[in-house]
Structures are given as structure tokens and as C-alpha cells.
Amino acid sequence: MIDRDTVVCISLAARPGNHGNRFHNFLYDELGLNYLYKSFSSSDIGATIGGIRSLGIRGASVSMPYKESCIPFLDELEDSARAIDSVNTIVNDGGKLTGLNTDFIAVRTLLDDYEVPPTTPFALLGAGGMAKAVLAALVDAGFREGVVLSPTNPDRGRDLAARYGVEADTTLGDRRPGLLINATPVGMAGGAESDALAFDADAVRAADYVFDVVYLPAETPLVNLARDEGKTVITGDLVMVRQAKEQFALYTGVTPTDEQIDRAELFSADPAAYLASH
Secondary structure, X not given: OOOOOOEEEEEEOOOOOOHHHHHHHHHHHHHOOOEEEEEEOOOOHHHHHHHHHHHOOOEEEEOOOOOOOOHHHOOEEOHHXXXXXXXXXXXXXXXXXXXXXXXXXXXXXXXXXXXXXXXXXXXXXXOOHHHHHHHHHHHHOOOOOEXXXXXXOHHHHHHHHHHHOOEEEOOOOOOOOOEEEEOOOOOOOOOOOOOOOOOOHHHHHXXXXXXXXXXXXXXXXXXXXXXXXXXXXXXXXXXXXXXHHHHHHHHHOOOOOHHHHHHHHHHHHXXXXXXXXX
């Protein structure tokens, strides 16, 4: 039942999807919370952030391309966002907007769970907000040998790499690192490069681990090739779920159980199949 007391949370993305809507609203229903979650895009990020404040929207999940452009309109940055100048979560406490970054937490825990050795050389494609979170998590986990690839914005790639003491380039060249990470929209559904490989097939075959942060779809061309080649694969939907669990707790003060998260993820991926089996 939606009423005047319903608390609203939103997501902001260039190409809004339904996964977050399903995930959060499923858990609100499961936990009996009077909340509503809805995804949006924005034609004016400053005005949108002002709307979050003035309308009393409790929280916002922030995706590309707003992770950095939203920062000037916030009141405060939590350490996880300040350290990498990238926000993926906004929490509204009575009109005070605080930016955080739960992507960092998600990536950092996944590197541990998949036991990726920090001695593994890596190549990170991208230099935007998500790439910042990924690189910060890599360095925090002890990774030291790597390269940031930014073919469309070399200066930005060099700045990001210099900040963490790794290499920068526009192409992979002859490098064949053991860990490949895509932190760009390459492979994302609905985009101009939805059918493209983020890395050349030869580089994928030479790698041991492949990490694609794209979650829509989770089965990107890069993920499919890496699985066909028998690589250890970390998919973007895992990042999405882990960071969403952190966001959910920030917005509501309630931390769902792992079982509830699993059910929410199953429903989000295929509502019809979930309802048919439950």
C-alpha cells in the first residue's frame, strides 16, 4: 500500500534498468517496509540532486555517468567516496545529502571471495567512477602491478593510474595480464557496443581471471568468452547485489539476511520463473 508515509528511494543511470527496482521492492515487501524504489535517468543532474533534497527522497543509487558529476551538489562525502572522488550512493538525512561508495566494498570483497592472488598483474579498462572504485579496491587488496587502459580519454587514464602508482596506456598491446577487468559500458545491453568484446580474444585466452562489472546483462560477450575458455569469471551482477545490500541497509536501517538477498536476486533476474516456482 502506497500512502503519504511511503519512503521513496531511486536510482539514477543513463540507461535505467529494472533489476534494482525488482531487487529493492522485493525486499521491501519481504520485510514489511513502507518503501518504494524507482529508477530514473536525468537531463540535469544538479536539478535532480536538488529534487532528492527538496522532495525528501531517502536515498539514490548512482550509476554511470553521474558518479562524479553529482558530487558538487552534495553536502558531504563519506571516506569511501572522498578517497576516490566517486559516488554511487546518496543518503538523505533531513535534507543533508551524503555521498558514499558501496562499489568499492563490493569489489573488494569479491576479490577476496574468488581468491584472486594480489601478485597477479592486471589490466583495468576504463577511467570513470566505477574504474576508480575498482582500482582503489585492487590496491587496497595488495595488487601493485597493473595498467589502466583509457582509449577514449588518455589524460584521465593517466591521472587515475598516477594516483595509485600503476601504468597507463590506451591499448593493451603485447601485455597479457592474468586479471582482466572491464569497468566501461562495453557489452552493456542497449548501448552502441553491446555486442563488443571489452578485451581481445587473445588476451582473454591468456588470462586466468576475468572480471566484468557490467550487470545488464550479466552474460556479456566478455563473460561468455571467458567461461568458454575456462577462466575464473566474476560478473557484474555480483557487484550489483553486494553494493545494493549495503545501500539497502543505509536507506532502511535493516540488513537483509543472505537468504533474503538470494531470493531477491532470483526474483530480479526472472520474476516469472521465480513466481512460478514459489
